Amino acid sequence: MTAYGYELAGALRAGQTVLTAWSALPETGFVGLVAGAGFDAVTLDMQHGGHTEQSVWHGIEAITAQRVPAIVRVPVGRFEMASRALDFGADAVIAPMINSVDDARAFAAFMKYPPLGERSWGPTRAIGVRGIEGGNAYLGRANAETLAFAMIETRAALDSLDAILAVEGIDAVFVGPADFSIAWTGGERLEPTLDDMMDAVAGIATRAKKAGKLAGIFAADPAMVPRYAQMGYGLIAAGFDAAIVRKGADAVLSAARGDR
Amino acid sequence: MTAYGYELAGALRAGQTVLTAWSALPETGFVGLVAGAGFDAVTLDMQHGGHTEQSVWHGIEAITAQRVPAIVRVPVGRFEMASRALDFGADAVIAPMINSVDDARAFAAFMKYPPLGERSWGPTRAIGVRGIEGGNAYLGRANAETLAFAMIETRAALDSLDAILAVEGIDAVFVGPADFSIAWTGGERLEPTLDDMMDAVAGIATRAKKAGKLAGIFAADPAMVPRYAQMGYGLIAAGFDAAIVRKGADAVLSAARGDR
Amino acid sequence: MTAYGYELAGALRAGQTVLTAWSALPETGFVGLVAGAGFDAVTLDMQHGGHTEQSVWHGIEAITAQRVPAIVRVPVGRFEMASRALDFGADAVIAPMINSVDDARAFAAFMKYPPLGERSWGPTRAIGVRGIEGGNAYLGRANAETLAFAMIETRAALDSLDAILAVEGIDAVFVGPADFSIAWTGGERLEPTLDDMMDAVAGIATRAKKAGKLAGIFAADPAMVPRYAQMGYGLIAAGFDAAIVRKGADAVLSAARGDR
Amino acid sequence: MTAYGYELAGALRAGQTVLTAWSALPETGFVGLVAGAGFDAVTLDMQHGGHTEQSVWHGIEAITAQRVPAIVRVPVGRFEMASRALDFGADAVIAPMINSVDDARAFAAFMKYPPLGERSWGPTRAIGVRGIEGGNAYLGRANAETLAFAMIETRAALDSLDAILAVEGIDAVFVGPADFSIAWTGGERLEPTLDDMMDAVAGIATRAKKAGKLAGIFAADPAMVPRYAQMGYGLIAAGFDAAIVRKGADAVLSAARGDR
Amino acid sequence: MTAYGYELAGALRAGQTVLTAWSALPETGFVGLVAGAGFDAVTLDMQHGGHTEQSVWHGIEAITAQRVPAIVRVPVGRFEMASRALDFGADAVIAPMINSVDDARAFAAFMKYPPLGERSWGPTRAIGVRGIEGGNAYLGRANAETLAFAMIETRAALDSLDAILAVEGIDAVFVGPADFSIAWTGGERLEPTLDDMMDAVAGIATRAKKAGKLAGIFAADPAMVPRYAQMGYGLIAAGFDAAIVRKGADAVLSAARGDR
Amino acid sequence: MTAYGYELAGALRAGQTVLTAWSALPETGFVGLVAGAGFDAVTLDMQHGGHTEQSVWHGIEAITAQRVPAIVRVPVGRFEMASRALDFGADAVIAPMINSVDDARAFAAFMKYPPLGERSWGPTRAIGVRGIEGGNAYLGRANAETLAFAMIETRAALDSLDAILAVEGIDAVFVGPADFSIAWTGGERLEPTLDDMMDAVAGIATRAKKAGKLAGIFAADPAMVPRYAQMGYGLIAAGFDAAIVRKGADAVLSAARGDR
Ligand SMILES: [Mg+2]
Ligand SMILES: [Mg+2]
Ligand SMILES: [Mg+2]
Ligand SMILES: [Mg+2]
Ligand SMILES: [Mg+2]
């Protein structure tokens, strides 16, 4: 079996725009269909979606079998799950609500092996799924080739941004515009594409780049993708699974009805 | 809970075109997403797809919760499963390879209660899923409101078509153009839209109508739907689940890349 | 592990009344709860209930772990599944719609090893679940200790009753009063406790006894049980799983509301 | 699909007694049967029961499909799961072992959107299950209509009760008499109905009411319910799932044996 | 993804001995471990083992991902399942109890496309799992590259052997020595390695070869393999899954106890 | 049903060497096969393996049904899961990365009932699985008969070893040589059997014994077991599930090929 290596880190560091599907429905076959449908990556969402340890275990296998990078978003503060996601073979972990340097350090500790962090050894599954040649080969590559994304989605996080970016072991930030808009409006409005928030959003990518780190963002509307890419975001989430099905049905039904 | 009654039979008898999605992937949440995406019906395929008793049990619930009719295609000769599909709450059952009057009679016997057929009593699940008021109400309605589709997909079936259409308890025929093209070419070619087969295909709908029965067909390409509808086909399968996902991904990715 | 042997056959042959719960919901933990709640046996229904190969595989283990006999009703004509149910460790199989001597012979062939029948060898799972000492011990006991129940539920079956009872390998009949009432009324009514049907029902048990065979019946209402027992029915189904939950909730809620 | 809105908060605030079943067995169909059996609510127990992210995802759908409120008890300190339970569509979350104001604040932060708390945005599933009209409608209602129950079950919690009740975002307390009795007796005895504990128990409801908050309790014996209701407890847990099955079997077997 | 083509047919036709593991436990991860452990093929047993449509759907994917051929044994007479196993991507199907030419013809009809048989079109899953380039490519290869094994395990089958071997579409026979020994002893003994049966067993392979067909057999004891191979058996089943685990544990425990 | 009591604690306190299999694959039937294959115990790994709440719930039942002790390793810091593992019926819990006295105290608090710790009451499942006679009997035995293993696998842990051993409620230490070797080499090498680490390893067992506590260790190579046993380690992990399958396949294939 020719396994699929870690290619996400390299692609992002080379400046490519990586469009990731965003999976909430914890069903492996469907995850595999999405992974084979043309996206550059698939993210399994354990924070707000239905993904669980079990569906992540199976889902990473289904995604990488399609030769596509697999990303996992863990629930708030579930840093032990960040380690497990790597153990299960993920290319990257997105941790929500990293609002302080302490949060960032705790996350990094679970994502990186010593001496950088305190990740515990046990990547047997990842080694199998990824086709790595043995434990020491994995140990030598893991810290560099698997990525820690710290979510920036509150005012507190924004205030600590440079310090968070300076934490060793944090490879990237990831902006959550929905939460950010709630924070921005003092809990008044959900409006991920709020115009007067966009300078701040652009600034995050700029500061990440200056710190030598990567940046990602969730695009509630795919039409925002080019704009985010121009701001410097490399990893862009651009397709909820339910939206994919709805748009696919539209396309089929239009064709069937002779609409085009 | 307001349950969803049997509306497929009425819609088809009223001459409506019913576009059904075609589900091969046996995952309930995904089936529910498809059911909620705009199709007029969803068909669960146990013959060539991965659906099983278990996924049909759950899938019919997921489909009817979206107020959409649920259809089941059973494997060749699994007529006891046709009864079970009705017991689980299906609106209709499609039985493949009904090549003779004997096949049609055996299928009808499992689909209809006495004195019309020999279906055995036990629709507790259907009564619950459909919100029917008790056993005798169900008994009074089931033979008329749930539909038996006999697949016509070989030369033998075509030769016996009028006799099959005359079998009491067979409500409709359903054409399988893929198998039909293999039969038509003596095993040489798979070509569901083979041009010189189209008169025969059109003839099936005509003869069904003349016999007072309904007709359905599988459209390998959604663009065929208007033509089939014009021939007199009421139930038209027009969207594999994998195609839905692929087209949905295309739409999302096009938008994300600014292609339109 | 002290396994649970085959005790159903002996109990019925000794003239005991065996009350079996009737399970439609294919969930193993719930089956285990029911098995531990006081019934003399649990029947897993694959004909009209949601049970599948998988839920029968797990369910028999859960039932026998409670030291209770496990019975499986297979779908119409699924005699290969009758063999599998025995291979999975069942005490008995109930086959619906045994309407002729041919039906009975086909069923018996799948239930009994040669020279009595043609059951194929492979009871590894049963041997494990039941704690039998090796293959030849199982072979020596299986034909006698596992039971074939032929369902009598149509007029045709009634007409052939004595001949069916005479088939070697058929250990017992099992009456389905729901289907029987539909047959009795020419498809007009579902009425399992129809009074003018009761003499015929009683006659079935009498004739089974005369033929040296056992008899069972489904009691739509538990209040019918004493009457059926008096007619000579040994195995009586007396508790749908949904009814158990509803009555249990009634009892808890009455106590909570101080109703008693 | 007519979805089921959030009605638990209103019922409790109106002073109604809400009897909730208590589910430990993580099987969706069984949860649905219990939800349809007459209880005012169903609680899925992730602390001591077998419920998991997956069974809560499915269970909330099964419960609300019966138009019954769904409550989730999370494991000790799993506050991110409290958020997820709301994201999955729960009416309320019960958090065990809230022994201090810090515990209460941490819990509230995960249960309420800013500015009250720090709950992160992502209720797509809840919006679907509950039939809410879009994100901002949900944002406007969630803090008020979903409830945070802080469990009071140690001496430390009792000592801090008024301060806990004063925490914004804590809507209610919930008494765990089993743990409370172990604490009360210094680890000597499990005795949830311990008499000399009852004044303290009654006092908790009184103080909650005075603070303008709600109160709930676990009734180990359904006969305690009227007494607890009189003390001022609105949400009362009164039926383990295993007890429901056992009592239901008793009722069926009594009827079958002619005991009544 | 580099998929794994059909290599079993070629290996057997080239005279190689193919040792297949025999899987009864319907758990996909375990099936994958076995497939990666060195066997030449893995057979999923739906007749006496716990395998189901679902576990075969997933199991074939797990086996072929290890670049190992996947074989399915179907229950007695479940020929529609034989078609489905091929649709799911199997290399071969073993059908038990092929006791007559009629049995053999019915089996072959479901295994081969027209004009040879009547297999119905729908191998979407197989095409995906196997990486075939489109439908007509599959149609052109399937009849030759997927194999129908007819089990010879009764005296009736032995009597009809040459006629069975002459049935077009039957590619091979497969001997079941357990059933054969029960037949041989008139139901007296289970003794798969019965000495005076061995000439008959050897004769089956000889006659298969003469008819230009392949032969396989189940080796109850791995030590029988060389002898069977010498008789001319190419496909030899040589490892129950439970035995693999037991022997693996023995090896680990011996090493741990310093036994070697 | 004769349930299986808690025997692990007694065996270890009596000085026996207990060899535990180490399960990563979250499949219940396979766990049961391993439990029945001769090991003295089975450990379900939730830290680096695929085990989840659900697979632990089912797995403990499968293991104890074989009359073998069940151990659970939880993820880093998931102490609420330690409580749940006991509630599900485990004999012992292994907690990774106990690097300080604070870590040890937090772990112990979740493992022991008051007054020793703060474990919350709710062992209904354990009482059922283990056949304990009621709640107070369980309360009286649990603290002594279920074991808390604190993993020692960093330099920090080694530095605090005596203080960790002194924490009430910590019954034992468990050495993780893989992580220990990474720590020992400053992140340079994974080498669980590193020679110059062995004195330190031996010292841990010695100090545990002096403190009146038990000691366990993971043996990457079964050949290390006798040496570890001699150092004073009682619980020794000596068989990954994947290794068991591979070695079992080797044994079967060697026999089949006539290698011995
Ligand atoms: Mg967010
Ligand atoms: Mg077809
Ligand atoms: Mg019936
Ligand atoms: Mg408590
Ligand atoms: Mg056989």
Ligand SMILES: [Mg+2]
């Ligand atoms: Mg470790």
